[in-house]
Amino acid sequence: MAFSKLxxxxxxxxxxxDWNRGDVSTGRHHYDPTQPxxxxxxxDGGQWTAGGWRSERASALDGEVLSDATxxxxxRPGAHYASRRRAPRGRPTTPGQAARLTxxxxxxxxxxxxxxxxxxxxxxxxxxxxxxxxxIAALEAxxxxxxxxxxxxxxxxxxxxxxxxxxxxxxxxxxxxxxxRAENNRNGDFGGCHTCGTKNPGxxxxxxxxxxxxxxxxxxxxxxxxxxFPHCATCSARQxxxxxxxxxxxxxxxxxx
Amino acid sequence: MTQSITTAPPNAFVIIAGDMKSAKLPEDxxxxxxxxxxxSCIFAxxxxxxxxxxxxxxxxxxQLRPAGLTLLFDGVIDTPRRSVSVWTIxxxxxxxxxxxxxxxxxxIWGNRPEFPDRVVIGLG
Numbered sequence: 001m002a003f004s005k006l007x008x009x010x011x012x013x014x015x016x017x018d019w020n021r022g023d024v025s026t027g028r029h030h031y032d033p034t035q036p037x038x039x040x041x042x043x044d045g046g047q048w049t050a051g052g053w054r055s056e057r058a059s060a061l062d063g064e065v066l067s068d069a070t071x072x073x074x075x076r077p078g079a080h081y082a083s084r085r086r087a088p089r090g091r092p093t094t095p096g097q098a099a100r101l102t103x104x105x106x107x108x109x110x111x112x113x114x115x116x117x118x119x120x121x122x123x124x125x126x127x128x129x130x131x132x133x134x135x136i137a138a139l140e141a142x143x144x145x146x147x148x149x150x151x152x153x154x155x156x157x158x159x160x161x162x163x164x165x166x167x168x169x170x171x172x173x174x175x176x177x178x179x180x181r182a183e184n185n186r187n188g189d190f191g192g193c194h195t196c197g198t199k200n201p202g203x204x205x206x207x208x209x210x211x212x213x214x215x216x217x218x219x220x221x222x223x224x225x226x227x228x229f230p231h232c233a234t235c236s237a238r239q240x241x242x243x244x245x246x247x248x249x250x251x252x253x254x255x256x257x
Numbered sequence: 258m259t260q261s262i263t264t265a266p267p268n269a270f271v272i273i274a275g276d277m278k279s280a281k282l283p284e285d286x287x288x289x290x291x292x293x294x295x296x297s298c299i300f301a302x303x304x305x306x307x308x309x310x311x312x313x314x315x316x317x318x319x320q321l322r323p324a325g326l327t328l329l330f331d332g333v334i335d336t337p338r339r340s341v342s343v344w345t346i347x348x349x350x351x352x353x354x355x356x357x358x359x360x361x362x363x364x365i366w367g368n369r370p371e372f373p374d375r376v377v378i379g380l381g
């Protein structure tokens with residue numbers, strides 16, 4: 001115990017007259033291990049009490065067991081994770097476990113955010129868990145699922161790809177005119193396909209596909225104006241195959257007319 | 258009876274199937290030929306929209322005259338609704354043709370092997 005805390009404890013005992021169980025003048029102590037003390041965490045924490053002590057918090061929580069022992073299941077690393085609990089669960093028993101939980105939550109949340117930037121309809125598979133370790137495992141699985149989905153979306157040209165550099169604003173209600181097509185070709189010749197990076201458009205004419213991002217068929221989910229990025233023939237076809245599956249799934253679920 | 262439409266489908270291909278709900282879509286698209294098929298669905302390549310429109314024609318095989326065109330696909334697909342439709346990738350219907358059977362032979366001709374801008378779909 002730190003000296004300052006010990007001094008404060010002794011000072012408090014003398015001030016409150018609770019030294020009546022011992023005899024200061026004779027130095028005889030009548031130590032009673034059953035005598036209650038003010039619980040830790042209070043301003044008078046650790047001090048002897050005659051038994052009538054109640055903290056402000058205890059007054060509001062009648063029935064709760066009060067103890068000055070360090071609780072082994074009350075560790076709260078931060079309100080943010082506690083407030084996002086969807087279901088009752090155990091609490092981290094160690095700071096290490098709490099740290100792993102926080103990291104798992106952050107990783108899962110970030111991965112899900114990145115996926116939903118490209119596909120707002122995506123949802124991770126739901127998990128059921130009863131323990132903190134179960135929740136950590138579920139969050140890690142969710143992060144892996146989201147990261148796999150993100151790679152799938154990128155590979156299929158859903159959202160600007162890893163090679164996306166220059167783009168042009170997408171014309172509304174019409175196709176690219178000759179000037180816009182020429183600019184899209186220059187962007188493709190300079191930076192390649194925005195999804196795979198190839199410098200070969202793969203078309204007979206040598207024109208680059210003008211790929212709308214977000215894809216026109218998905219754009220009802222986004223409020224941003226579309227941009228045109230250069231796309232090669234292979235990536236455009238792969239994107240089309242993916243979108244046809246995605247739209248059909250929504251239609252069959254009744255989420256699209 | 259034959260039908261035609263002139264359009265520029267996105268992503269330079271169309272979907273040909275008998276029924277959207279039950280069709281099994283090809284998963285390995287694109288193939289080098291730009292055609293891919295299952296027992297119930299065909300992905301058929303056409304001209305990119307940046308290169309202009311494609312003319313699609315569909316009808317009974319014996320009523321079509323694909324003279325000068327190259328046969329690009331020949332296969333049989335399920336047609337449980339007794340019709341064959343041509344869709345964009347967003348499942349907007351471009352063409353639809355009635356057929357007489359639950360399985361239908363589909364032949365597709367084009368004016369060139371890759372990115373044809375004239376596509377003829379013969380049924381039966």
